[in-house]
Amino acid sequence: MIGAYDKLTAETSLKYRLAYTADLEATFTPVFKLMLDNDASLFRPGDDRVASLFIWHFVEEVEHRSSALIIFDSVVGSDVYRMRVAASVFKHVLDVIRIACAGFNKHVPIEDRKIDALSMFASYRRKQKLLELIPGLQAANSGPMPRAFDDLGLKEQLVALRGIIRSQMPKHNPEHEDLPELAGVWFERFDAGYDVTKWYTAETAAPGVN
Numbered sequence: 001m002i003g004a005y006d007k008l009t010a011e012t013s014l015k016y017r018l019a020y021t022a023d024l025e026a027t028f029t030p031v032f033k034l035m036l037d038n039d040a041s042l043f044r045p046g047d048d049r050v051a052s053l054f055i056w057h058f059v060e061e062v063e064h065r066s067s068a069l070i071i072f073d074s075v076v077g078s079d080v081y082r083m084r085v086a087a088s089v090f091k092h093v094l095d096v097i098r099i100a101c102a103g104f105n106k107h108v109p110i111e112d113r114k115i116d117a118l119s120m121f122a123s124y125r126r127k128q129k130l131l132e133l134i135p136g137l138q139a140a141n142s143g144p145m146p147r148a149f150d151d152l153g154l155k156e157q158l159v160a161l162r163g164i165i166r167s168q169m170p171k172h173n174p175e176h177e178d179l180p181e182l183a184g185v186w187f188e189r190f191d192a193g194y195d196v197t198k199w200y201t202a203e204t205a206a207p208g209v210n
Contacts, residue, residue: 001100004096008020014075015081018072018076019082019085020089021068021072022071022072022073022082023082023085023086023168024089025061025067026068026167026172026174028058028062029061029163030167031163031164033062033163033177033179033180034152034159034160035058035180036059036183037156037182038152039051043200049198051199051200052196052197052198055182056197058183059182059187062183063183065174065177066173080170083168083170086168098118101120101121105118110142110143114144115146116128116140117142119144119145119147120148128140
């Protein structure tokens with residue numbers, strides 16, 4: 001993954017890399033709102049240390065949701081350019097995620113990761129199912145292939161999708177986005193002394209915090 005970004009740095013302009021960060025970060029508020037609004041199914045069932053780390057990360061991304069766009073607009077200031085490179089930006093992001101998922105499959109035992117990490121890619125799931133139908137070929141047995149958002153409502157997913165599309169439009173301002181309620185709760189708990197590194201298991205750490 002580091003190599004992929006080292007290559008990007010060596011082969012693309014500063015203008016492109018600023019657009020890359022602005023395009024990507026602009027999607028975070030609608031995507032992370034979907035996730036944080038459904039923390040009971042996406043985070044609570046997992047290891048609390050990992051869940052707490054992800055919740056913290058998503059909250060802080062929501063907190064500074066406008067930063068990359070502010071910098072891009074100040075240095076480059078071209079919505080047309082930002083929109084023009086968006087397709088290549090998100091292709092690169094997905095390529096890096098695929099590298100990470102393949103690494104999880106390779107280095108993390110299935111009894112720990114529980115699933116086939118590459119199952120987040122629909123094309124991969126289709127390929128594995130197709131291989132199962134072809135005599136003489138066998139799909140890699142890297143674990144179950146659930147979709148992370150199967151338990152989430154279709155309406156919520158469509159709202160997030162509209163938010164992602166809107167985030168790439170000219171004059172987009174993340175300050176106007178609907179925020180996840182959990183982000184506000186996180187800041188209240190942090191200020192009250194709650195141990196946010198144990199989000200689900202430190203419920204009595206801060207008296208008076210619900």
